[in-house]
Amino acid sequence: LLGGVADLGKLELIETQTYSTAVSFVDFTSIQESTYNVHFMTFSQMSNGGDNRETINIRFYESGVLETASVYQNARQNAGLNPSVGFAESRSTAQSSIKTLFGSGTATGENDAGYAYFYNLGDSSKYSFSTFQCVGLTSNAEYQGSFGSSVLPQASTVDGIRILVNIGTYNDFVVSLYGIAES
Numbered sequence: 001l002l003g004g005v006a007d008l009g010k011l012e013l014i015e016t017q018t019y020s021t022a023v024s025f026v027d028f029t030s031i032q033e034s035t036y037n038v039h040f041m042t043f044s045q046m047s048n049g050g051d052n053r054e055t056i057n058i059r060f061y062e063s064g065v066l067e068t069a070s071v072y073q074n075a076r077q078n079a080g081l082n083p084s085v086g087f088a089e090s091r092s093t094a095q096s097s098i099k100t101l102f103g104s105g106t107a108t109g110e111n112d113a114g115y116a117y118f119y120n121l122g123d124s125s126k127y128s129f130s131t132f133q134c135v136g137l138t139s140n141a142e143y144q145g146s147f148g149s150s151v152l153p154q155a156s157t158v159d160g161i162r163i164l165v166n167i168g169t170y171n172d173f174v175v176s177l178y179g180i181a182e183s
Helices: none
Strands: 011-019 025-028 038-048 057-062 072-080 087-095 112-119 128-137 143-152 158-164 170-180
Touching (some): 011 025, 038 158, 057 143, 158 170
Antiparallel strands (some): 011 170, 025 158, 038 112, 038 170, 072 087, 072 143, 112 128
16 A cells, blocks of 8 residues: 555665764664654664774764753663673663663674664754664673664754764774654
């Protein structure tokens, strides 16, 4: 059914960005926030230039201005084979970005991957929420994973998304942003 029930929930690609050079962030500035109430983002081959750096951090643009203040609220559950990662909870009511996964290594195959959902980004009367799940390999080549959620606790229009490393630059990454059709 064209334009009917069969199209509900359909993923519609907005943009894919792929890099294999040193950059410290990637911006999605045309997210079609007035078209989609729910966005879906995938991350793969996320590697960076230094060991044990968080490779998938997220910030929002509000009406074209990047929100860098410590206003994001975040909760995640971490699991890893390394005893220092273990199985632990991480939460904060005042972060400068959404933290998804502890950090990866730089050897071959040590990178991170995952996905995130974003809700209400284009609705200026609501808070913007996200949920995420990520996996990767630490600098000891040990499995780690996380899942969690976050909120930008202020009603605003989010019209862009930045993905960044907490320190340094990316070596490689592939990030895709989709809108989820509602009609």
